[in-house]
Amino acid sequence: MPDTIHGAGIVARGVGKRYAGRSVDTLSDIDLDVPAGAFVTLLGPSGCGKSTLLRLLARLNRPTRGRIDYTGRAEHVPDCALVPQEPTLLPWKSVFDNVYLPLKLRGQSKGAARDAVFESLCATGLQDRADAYPRELSGGMKMRVSIARALVTDPDVLLMDEPFAALDELTRHRLNDDLRALYERRRPAVVFVTHSVEEAVFLSTTIVALRDGRIDWQLPVDFGPDRTDLRERKDYARVRAEVSARLRGAWTDRS
C-alpha cells in the first residue's frame, strides 16, 4: 500500500487548442479523465498533440476551447510538477541545490527544506550524489535529478514529457522500474508522454492514444501494482501487441 494517496486528479472537457497564426486546431474535443492515483500515458505519432495536451494540463498554456479542472479535496489546492524531456538542471548548482530549487522558490530556507530534499534524493537513488554537479553525472543520473526535483514538493499530479527518450534501453528499464516503485509509494496522478509502447504498457493504468489532435482510443492496463516480473510475462507481450496493432489501426476485437 502507498504511504500517501493523493486526492487530486484532472478532468478535461471539450478541450481544443489552436496556436496563434495556425489555420488548424492542434487539439479538438478532448475529454480526458485522470483520476486521483491513476497513471495515464499519452501515445501517438509525432505531431499529434501529446506535448501540447501535457502543457495544457500543466497550466503552462491555455486551451482555446473547453476547460481543464483539477479535482480534489476542497480545502487543498492541488499541486502539479512537470518533468521535461531534457533535464534542464542548473549547471552551477549541486544536485542538492537543483532539487532544493522548487522549495527555495516557495520561500523555504535550506535548513527547513533539508529533510524533504534528502527524502527526494533517496527516493531516486541519489543520496550519495548530493554534492555532485550536473557535468559529473550520466544522462540517466541527470534525469533522476530532474525527477527528484519534481517530487520534492510531493505533488498531487506529476506530468512527464518523454523523460527517458534519450536514454539507452538498460537505463530506461531501470528508471521505469524506479518510477513504478515511486508511483506505488506516493501515488500521485501521473500523465506520461512517450513513443514507446513497451514503456506505456509497463508503466500505465490507462493508455490514451491521440491521432490528429483527438483521442483515438483508450485502454485500461490491468496488471496491478506489482510489476516486477512483468517484462517476462506472456500477458505483457499480448497487451504490447494489442497496443501496437491499435496504433497501426490494425486492431479488431477478433485480432
Ligand SMILES: Nc1ncnc2c1ncn2[C@@H]1O[C@H](COP(=O)(O)OP(=O)(O)OP(=O)(O)O)[C@@H](O)[C@H]1O
Ligand atoms: N508553440 C507552438 N506554436 C505553433 N505551433 C505549435 C507550437 N507547439 C506545437 N505546435 C504544433 O502543434 C502540433 C503538435 O505538436 P506537439 O509537440 O504537441 O506534438 P507531439 O505529439 O508532442 O509531437 P512529438 O511526439 O514529435 O513530440 C505540431 O504541428 C506542432 O508544430
